[in-house]
Amino acid sequence: MLYWIYSKWTSRQPIEVFPVPVAGLSTGILQDSQEHIALKCLRDLIHIGGGGSWPPTATYDSWPPALSAYNSVFRTLEEALPVEEASLDNTRNREIIDSFRARMRSQLDRSIAIEDVEVTLEAWKSQKDCSAHAAWLGFFACISFLRHAYRWGVTPIVSEAQNETFLTFPRALELPWIAIQHRFGITSPSGCMTSICYSNMASADHLQYSVTVGMPDEHRSTEFWNTKLVCDMEAKVLPAYHLFAQAIRFVDLELPESARDALKMANETLKAALKYFFKTMVDSNISHAVWMAYVQGFQGWALNGTDGISGGQSLVFRTLDAFLGIRPWPTHEKERLHIPEIQRNWINCLRDYDIRAVSRERGYDEVTAELDSLVKQLRVWRMGHMRRMQPYESVHRPERLHMTAGISVVNASNENQMIEHLKKELGRRLAQTL
Structure with missing residues (x-):
């Protein structure tokens, strides 16, 4: 170079x-x-x-304590998202999707102190230095992965979820997303290349968040x-x-x-x-x-x-x-x-x-x-x-x-x-x- x-x-x-x-x-x-x-x-x-x-340097271990629990929620659920064989039965897929979303809501309720998150985000948004933005990038990645996992409920994705036209997300995923939208100046409810790709390379040979945990090496x-x-x-x-x-x-x-x-x-x-x-x-x-x-x-x-x-x-x-x-x-x-x-x-x-x-x-x-x-x-x-x-x-x-x-x-x-x-x-x- x-x-x-x-x-x-x-x-x-x-x-x-x-x-x-x-x-x-x-x-x-x-x-x-x-x-x-x-x-x-x-x-x-x-x-x-x-x-x-x-490309961006994201950090994942320097978030305020109230926000670090989101990382733990994703870790708890990451192996439950992918399956090796997708079902062709819409009724069965609805059960799988609803069950995964219920598990995530339960984990969020147990792990996330929403009032502390609200106070923390209000204080954290004023932090403009380089290290703070690197931490925001990591948090952006985490919440994006959680929202996409909640949106689909299973991977490979299935038509039962694709046919949905509206979905209400838990407040624990909406509150930080509003702060993220404000911080990065975006309007989409979904993740983007910046959050799911650029901010997910923890090192040259390691992704911070993965949706193929437990899958074969090819995946x-x-x-x-x-x-x-x-x-x-x-x-x-x-x-x-x-x-x-x-x-x-x-x-x-x-x-x-x-x-x-x-x-x-x-x-x-x-x-x-x-x-x-x-x-x-x-x-x-x-x-x-x-x-x-x-x-x-x-x-x-x-x-x-x-x-x-x-x-x-x-x-x-x-x-x-x-x-x-x-x-x-x-x-x-x-x-x-x-x-x-x-x-x-x-x-x-x-x-x-x-x-x-x-x-x-x-x-x-x-x-x-x-x-x-x-x-x-x-x-x-x-x-x-x-x-x-x-x-x-x-x-x-x-x-x-x-x-x-x-x-x-x-x-x-x-x-x-x-x-x-x-x-x-x-x-x-x-x-x-x-």
Whole structure:
């Protein structure tokens, strides 16, 4: 991995490059003292949005005592959620779901002192330092897992739960969720990529919360690699985020050669990251047979018209679309559902500047050429992803309705129709990647 330091500014600002450990990337960006709104938004993303690093650093052992009991509740129930063979009997599934929810309510009633939680959350919300935000991220993950477990009642998920249109959650899960929504600036009732993926990597080889406890190794590996791949992509593209912000600053300073050089490096960084993505997203890591049942299903929501986790929530690809001016943008209301405010600030900063439009207007042809190369890479990735997703999304699961985590229940009578629906959705974004 490469890192960069900028020398004293001259008429052209050269980029000196030397290797540093990956762990130093976030620190290096935070120490970049150059002034520009794009750099400030990136530093805020890391310092505030990530608890000091990107991808985020979540902590799980530094919560106030009244909140730590939520972790114990999840641990008590984690082995009761997954089953190896899903039932096709709706009556039986209703019994399983109701029984699991009753157990969770009982555990919450016994373990959670709701008045103490209310007082603690009120006091804790004023804590704004880096360590406090890392703790909030861990708590965000815990409550998200509890809410998704309560929502489904069993994994693999079943049509009996998918058919629900409304669900009342226990107050012990609603009260902290309101505080979480306020803290992160989101409106969705469900977890998101930030809480269930980014904030769930306890270490390089360990998930903090799992919904495949007690399942065979293939299930555990699939859940682990699904999360690790998402987080690894953020780590591998982080240098490009910095280069994007620097390129904007260079263009503002009318230093197109320096902007071009930064974008050349960003192209190489992105190329390596996308290669890693396709090398890692293989059946030996993320099983075709297991993924839909034990990962995709749990991460969905399909309640009250709200979707769950989607690959579209990935900051990597939202950043690329924003930086490259690939439209249309999502509405503010839709983006606010699942994307924390600090991430939205970073994305919107890139959108507002629109470096491709500025470079074309100023006749910076070499800058434009590097930006066009980034677009071509993104197009190739989207074409490849359209092919790679088909074996995963076409697995036959008779216990459930056709559903993606990010689009909810799909009106499809068989797997072929489901794939055609997904190809249409992905193809629309591919056509816009110009």
